[in-house]
Amino acid sequence: AQSVTQLGSHVSVSEGALVLLRCNYSSSVPPYLFWYVQYPNQGLQLLLKYTTGATLVKGINGFEAEFKKSETSFHLTKPSAHMSDAAEYFCAVSEGTGGFKTIFGAGTRLFVKA
Amino acid sequence: NAGVTQTPKFQVLKTGQSMTLQCAQDMNHNSMYWYRQDPGMGLRLIYYSASEGTTDKGEVPNGYNVSRLNKREFSLRLESAAPSQTSVYFCASSEEQIRTDTQYFGPGTRLTVL
Numbered sequence: 001a002q003s004v005t006q007l008g009s010h011v012s013v014s015e016g017a018l019v020l021l022r023c024n025y026s027s028s029v030p031p032y033l034f035w036y037v038q039y040p041n042q043g044l045q046l047l048l049k050y051t052t053g054a055t056l057v058k059g060i061n062g063f064e065a066e067f068k069k070s071e072t073s074f075h076l077t078k079p080s081a082h083m084s085d086a087a088e089y090f091c092a093v094s095e096g097t098g099g100f101k102t103i104f105g106a107g108t109r110l111f112v113k114a
Numbered sequence: 115n116a117g118v119t120q121t122p123k124f125q126v127l128k129t130g131q132s133m134t135l136q137c138a139q140d141m142n143h144n145s146m147y148w149y150r151q152d153p154g155m156g157l158r159l160i161y162y163s164a165s166e167g168t169t170d171k172g173e174v175p176n177g178y179n180v181s182r183l184n185k186r187e188f189s190l191r192l193e194s195a196a197p198s199q200t201s202v203y204f205c206a207s208s209e210e211q212i213r214t215d216t217q218y219f220g221p222g223t224r225l226t227v228l
Contacts, residue, residue, distance in 0.1 A: 051214040101172065
């Protein structure tokens with residue numbers, strides 16, 4: 001079965017600093033990978049996703065992630081953090097053939113310090 | 115477009131009481147999902163409906179039932195609530211049930227069972 005591991009339940013950065021949120025997955029088939037963001041008291045919304053093709057994926061709000069098959073990773077980055085980036089971030093992988101189920105990681109809460 | 119809407123936003127139940135969580139989407143999506151979110155555990159799939167007229171169990175279906183009332187609406191019922199069902203419940207929808215599809219989430223229902 002596929003699984004997702006997010007390293008670090010909490011990450012704190014200063015405003016303007018690099019954001020790096022780590023995600024590793026396990027999969028016996030080519031994975032489809034997602035990052036979702038959840039702002040306080042809201043539902044999740046898609047940041048970006050990798051399906052096929054280019055391994056560097058750009059998303060909304062200046063975020064990007066790189067699929068590295070050899071490292072089974074899909075880390076999320078943003079060059080310069082903004083206060084508005086404070087939220088919880090979830091990495092997810094979809095599994096199965098025919099129908100599918102999405103497996104979510106436990107989430108990483110990002111704090112941005114002024 | 116309202117997207118995915120959920121009612122109620124908050125609910126407190128006593129052990130043994132029943133209730134139904136309502137979900138509706140106006141994006142003409144075929145697939146709908148119910149998740150629960152617990153601290154440190156990410157989102158776990160309770161039930162899903164790949165298309166109107168079908169429903170299937172997810173990872174944690176015990177203690178829940180669902181109804182796909184029509185293409186727009188997908189309800190989740192707790193027949194006899196237990197404290198272990200205290201959680202935040204999210205409804206989501208996607209255009210189709212395929213691995214690459216983005217899911218769109220509602221704002222959530224915070225349920226407390228005393």
